[in-house]
Amino acid sequence: MPDPLPGGGPARLAVVLNSESDSVSVINGTTMTVSATVPVGKEPHHWMVSPDGRLIVANTRGDDLVYIDRESGRIQERRGNIVNPYLAGYSPDQRWLVVNGLRLGHLDIYRAGDLSLVKRIVVGGMPSHLAFDADSRKVFVTLQGHDELAQVDLETQAIDWRIKVGDTPAGVLLTPDGNHLLVGVMGQSDVAVVEWRKAAIVGRIPTGKGSHNILQVPGKPFALVSNRSVNTISVIDQRSFTVVDTIGIPGGPDCMMFSPDGRQLWVTARWRGKVHVYDPVERRVVMSIPVGRSPHGVYVE
Structure with a gap:
């Protein structure tokens, strides 16, 4: 923390x-x-x-x-x-806006300046969360319905690869060193570690049932994973790819900031x-706001 x-x-x-x-x-x-x-x-x-x-x-x-x-x-x-913007994000260089149409199974790439549609890519499988590489050349998208992670080239608007990562993947995060992706796998209670340049899973981190969203801890080599079904947040050390702490958060913890x-x-x-x-120093929920x-x-x- x-x-x-x-x-x-x-x-x-x-x-x-x-x-x-x-x-x-x-x-x-x-x-x-x-x-x-x-x-x-x-x-x-x-x-x-x-x-x-x-x-x-x-x-x-x-x-x-x-x-x-x-x-x-x-x-x-x-x-x-x-159309159907479940989750959207701007590339780091702010050239592209990528929109995941979860219900309709497509990925839309827009020019960020005027929001003109460049390409609609039909991927199926409920495109959910996304992350970009640091150079704004690639976008990574989880496909919940197909148990996959896909890499799309933003210049060519073509799919580079799709790999199976586990049952119902959701949140995806690029590690600070730019070498790996962390993917929350809701149906398997873990996080897949993906070496994206090789399109290969290189590890799995047990977290908790319903591992869903992932947040980078500012200025630290740690990431937080919300485990909705067991009401916890796991703290992952991104150097060792291990869980170093677990936080109790009631009510189905989801998004974090x-x-x-x-x-x-x-x-x-x-x-x-x-x-x-939640107060990281006192290690407790200090306020719950309806x-x-x-x-x-x-x-x-």
């Missing part, structure tokens, strides 16, 4: 995406209360930050991206005709309609 981060402060606000309430909850970081609940569209699951620094919510069944004001949650702009100073870990409790605030139904993504600043 991180030490206090230089220049970082406590959480000023948080935004939680309530996928079954079709809303976002804006939380005041000082009072730890919900200051606004705003309808944003049909089934918001994940968020991203645009190249110009705006917060974007992807509405999976609304087929649109919504730019919201962080302070109020109010909608500033709505971009339609983005640290406060700017690293002193708080915010975790959505998917099955309880809450977001938890939000909407099936909270998924969480943004903190």
Whole structure:
């Protein structure tokens, strides 16, 4: 877990995406209360930050991206005709926007500048989470329905390879050294370690049932894995690929994000309609804030 981060402060606000309430909850970081609940569209699951620094919510069944004001949650702009955006992300060089259409089984590659569609790749198998290589040449996508991880070349918009990684893969993270991918395998209670340049699984890390999302710990060689079915978060050392700590988080922990100073870990409790605030120093949940139904993504600043 991180030490206090230089220049970082406590959480000023948080935004939680309530996928079954079709809303976002804006939380005041000082009072730890919900200051606004705003309808944003049909089934918001994940968020991203645009190249110009705006917060974007992807509405999976609304087929649109919504730019919201962080302070109020109010909608500033709505971009339609983005089909089935379950999870989306900008490449590190901010040239590409990649959108996973989980329900429809396709991967869309857009030009980030004008959101013009470059290529729709039909992959099937419920494309779920994604990660980019550091050079913005490749994107890695988990295919939950096919138990696969796929690598796509962003310049040619072609699939380089697809490999089996285990039953129902979800979160995927590139390790800080750029050499491996960590893939949460929900149906096997572990994390697959993939050497992506060889398209090969080189290890497995037992974590817990329902291993789902993965978060890099800022400034540290550790990653967090949320194990939804057993209400834990595993801390993985990315040098030894072993679990070095386990944290109890009730209610189906899902998405996670640290406060700017690293002193708080915010975790959505998917099955309880809450977001938890965990203190890494005290090693306990210090606050549980009711939000909407099936909270998924969480943004903190």
